[in-house]
Amino acid sequence: MAPILPRRTDMPLARTSSLWITPGASTPSCRQMVVMAAGEQARHWEHPGLPGVDLLRARYIRHTFARHAHDGYVIAAVTGGVEGIGLPGGAERAGAGGVVLINPGTPHTAYAGTEGGWSYRVLYPEPGVVASVAAETSSLRGTPAFTTTVLHDPATAGMIADVHRAAEHDNPLAADTVLRLVVARLLARHGSAPTGPAVTPSGGPVAAARARDLLAASLAGPPSLERLAAETGVSPFALLRAFKKAYGLPPHAWLTGERIRAARRLLEAGASPADTAAAVGFSDQPHLNRHFTRIVGVPPGAYQRERKNIQDRTGGLLLPSAV
Secondary structure (H helix, E strand, O other): OOOOOOOOOOOOOEEEOOEEEOOOOOOOOOOOEEEOOOOOEEEEEOOOOOOOEEEEEEEEOOOOEEEEOOOOOEEEEEEEEEEEEEEOOEEEEEEOOEEEEEOOOOOEEEEEOOOOOEEEEEEEEOHHHHHHHHHHHOOOOOOOEEOOOEEEOHHHHHHHHHHHHHHHOOOHHHHHHHHHHHHHHHHHHHEEOOOOOOOOOOOHHHHHHHHHHHHHOOOOOOOOHHHHHHHHOOOHHHHHHHHHHHHOOOHHHHHHHHHHHHHHHHHHHOOOHHHHHHHHOOOOHHHHHHHHHHHHOOOHHHHHHHHHHHHHHHOOOOOOOOO
């Protein structure tokens, strides 16, 4: 395995505009942290050498993530403080040295579990990334599931942090190597085969899926609950129950998450935050900013700047910097 460069501790962080940048470092391997509320910093980015994986490094104190779900996995290492995680089965807490594992589609929130907040490093691998590791290293096939949400495992937490440090030092070989090793380690200890959907004679799952498709097709002008119910052939309350059972969220909350997913795609393609807000159904840019930050962890402009940095570096489409 390629050596991982040690974290530099002798270089002060210089504040430039709204970013904390290590003097002399080059984008995107430098450590850029968007300054949010007092004492809060975050960086949500990707490295071209780690396709299919987003990275978030953050310190939050008052920030709270709204209930949402991801298309892929959440693999987080808490490096300081205490993180609270709200899950369908109840609340969990993870302190320094803790690892948080959340499966695709699992609705959850995140918030400070102590007055001082929490710091963490997060990997967001797409299902295909985890499935490929599972196929190579285990008997698990399809999209595996983690059976544990919070575990105290400083060694594994350290490996997650090492993926970040290698990417920050522009060492994709080391980052990809450690990523695969840590995913394989977690699957071996806490992985299981995917569970299939429950078979039921009720029309609820069909109605929920139809409602989801209708909402996804009309982000800017979604139908009312009454219209959704009429289109799916069930009563409004029956639809609410079926939808939440199928997707873990009521239709309006699922719609917000879907709008944010669409917003991310538009921002990555170069659309301005204002145009993106209108395209996905938010009333204005501040409305987008609030929901985007509560789900992604950084504002839309900071998210787009990171993608521009990557595309500039790899010779791709040049995106305008967001204001």
